[in-house]
Amino acid sequence: MMRNIALMQSRVTALGATLRPHVKTSKCIEVGRLQRDAGARGITVSTLKEADAFFAAGFDDITYAVGIAPQKLDRVLALRRAGCRLTVLVDSLAGAQAVVDKGRTDQHAFDVLIEVDTDGHRSGVGPDDDLLIDIGEILRQGGATLAGVLTHAGSSYGLSTPAALQAMAEQERAGCVRAATRLRAAGLPCPVVSVGSTPTALSAQSLDGVTEVRAGVYVFFDLVMANVGVCAPQDIALSVLTTVIGHQPDKGWAITDAGWMAMSRDRGTQAQQRDYGYGAVCDAAGTLLDDLVVSGANQEHGIVARRDGTADPDIVRRFPVGTRLRILPNHACATATQFDAYHVRDADGTTQVWHRFHGW
Template identity: 70%
Template sequence: MDIETPAALIDEARMAANIDRMQLHLTALGVRLRPHVKTSKCIEVARRQQEAGAQGITVSTLKEAEQFFAAGFSDILYAVCMAPDKLDRALALIRRGCALTILVDSVPAAEAVVAKGKAEARAFDVMIEIDSDGHRSGVQPEAADLIEIGTILQAGGQRVKGVLTHAGSSYDLDTAEALEKLAEQERALCVRAAERLRTAGIACPEVSVGSTPTALAARNLAGVTEVRAGVYVFFDLVMSNVGVCTPGQVALSVLATVIGHQAEKGWVIVDAGWMAMSRDRGTQRQKIDYGYGAVCDAAGHVLDGLVVSGANQEHGIVSRRDGTADPDVVERFPIGTRLRLLPNHACATGAQYPNYLAVASDGSATVWPRFQGW
């Protein structure tokens, strides 16, 4: 391929297989898939998810909501708790016809939404975030605050669309049994929160759960209406360590060029440092530490034992993961050799690039723009 490096490549065949796998699994369980597009931030990728059967999208920034709405995506869930100073921006989207759902997890946030809704004579669609695993944010399913938040919203003329949770602690697991147990915990606690709201007379039509590991591990989604997952579209090395994919299923890679060697150390120097791979070292505390990334040949086949063991801003060091010096690296990887590097965290690596190069099975490549910022 005549491509200037470093470049972010999408293996279209792998991506399509990843999309189909998640869609078929959730369709069989009788729930909608609302993919989280923060992973790709790319219209072309999201369109392929919709074509496979996904319904609506999840975003993590209002810029994502604006960009995707401009491209024709109208059913959008903004899955970050709403800051009051962003309500005007959200309202501007709604007034243009976007079916935007926003998120709160506290009484003050609910009160701010009600105040803005009354001032603008507008009813927002609001979901309440539930903490199902102590990982990040959200209201405990049995907390009194849950009913108070729902009451404030409903009495204030806002629509309580439902409850939402994200079992982010699934990234810390690595067995099928543990993942299935957490998926059931995520489901049961979010459904319980919805039941409490309904018993209190608060409408709660939607129950939204999901992370890529728990979505794939789920065997029972009774009471759930939709699942959100994001990184499955590309997968990455963290997900490989979790056990929901293999390195050979990772669809995103960074194309790099060999620019030098330190033969006595068994090092190959490439033109992709931490600016190309990101500083994410998410595999460092997992069962296999891939450094800054795993190494593949130009066709995408994993080269066992090789990792990006070190990185400066624009230099990457490829060496053996076990620390032994490979004596023939100069002959195996001469100057100019192309390598593909698999990322630890696809979202973070993708964020380093303004475009992807989507590589088809015939080797042709198409530029797919992605966007950045907030």
């Protein structure tokens, strides 16, 4: 984990931008502190629960990178009046108007970013769309301050070559910078130009015009990221410790006590070049057993089997009942959220317990 944190921080710093890590992956104060200590400035959250918890722990510069629902503005206002520099996100006239109306009613100016769609993946306004300027015009009517633009190249998760990733990183950068340039040309402020996903952050060759980068899953990495090509399975810092509880010798299966309730139902590698089932299998020390995957899962049972589908005649001897294994996750965010805490192992073998939180 510490290597992963240092890798991302050094790369973003070298490209001249600020790193604002996304804490939705860890949802853990101790992890956030390590990222801050490494040089991160501010954090990104996906829920107001994260904003509440991190602000209470001393993090006061927070971007809520999900389009703001009007019903949540009271919570946002309470955090801001308590001293949290919480920035919200809009990508529609209705959303912008709701923020402005709330700000006027409560005599407060919310900091607002406009979400820009640079890859057709999810939310946002096209960088060349007239709607971008229209939203900016609403935000300068009072009750809000236009803080800048934000984009997320989520389609990078579907790529797998350095050339494609570099091209997507440049598309993300150029589109967001173009949106900022258009706002400024219209006489609207745009101090923040925020981009980011783990694949593009680790692939960008230039961040000219960008002020900050947001990325989250890099802190642990996962099998989807390994298939994308921005890490190796050995770089994955998160694993689920499980125990062999039985066998199906004829089928070549070892049965464990970690099913989809432990690993999550996320099968993100299924559509990639290497399908890891419900997770990759390591021994208790973390050494990858590359011939095995968790091929199937019930609620509390996992099936460890050969990746190629053939039965392992030696499965009982290899993994007697009581054997501990570590399972690497397809999607670190989804697997981590199944648990209340991390058991954190240092290089010298000592273990600490770091709690994480849930909810919205």
